[in-house]
Amino acid sequence: MRKVIMSFPAGSAGGPDGGRMLGLNKKCGGIRPVVVSFTLRRLASKCANSVVLTHHRPDFSPCQLDLATPTGCKAAIHTTRRFLEKYASDHVVVKLDFSNAFNNIHRGDMLQAVFDRIPELYALTCSAYSVPSIL
Numbered sequence: 001m002r003k004v005i006m007s008f009p010a011g012s013a014g015g016p017d018g019g020r021m022l023g024l025n026k027k028c029g030g031i032r033p034v035v036v037s038f039t040l041r042r043l044a045s046k047c048a049n050s051v052v053l054t055h056h057r058p059d060f061s062p063c064q065l066d067l068a069t070p071t072g073c074k075a076a077i078h079t080t081r082r083f084l085e086k087y088a089s090d091h092v093v094v095k096l097d098f099s100n101a102f103n104n105i106h107r108g109d110m111l112q113a114v115f116d117r118i119p120e121l122y123a124l125t126c127s128a129y130s131v132p133s134i135l
Contacts, residue, residue: 048124052121107129
């Protein structure tokens, strides 16, 4: 837990100090209402992601460099720099992002994919993404 807490960058904040109500299933049936603040949600998300990633790392590799391969982004940057240093100045590297995939995927499809592939994260994901954000 301490490692996860210390992984937050200095000065980062979870947003306005508020919360969202969600219902957790009780073992004996029924629903337990819980309000989770932004800071606690970020902490819970980091903990859940670190646990799930240990079991699902092959699902993310090699497409998600930093998620599936620790320091993968740094390796990609250093490799690109070496490539540029090796060739003459008339070569360039272009990185294009034709679309913002996160904002183009339907929330229902994303939630179904989480439910199908990583069911242990579904309740947390549903609480964060089942309703459109207020922007």
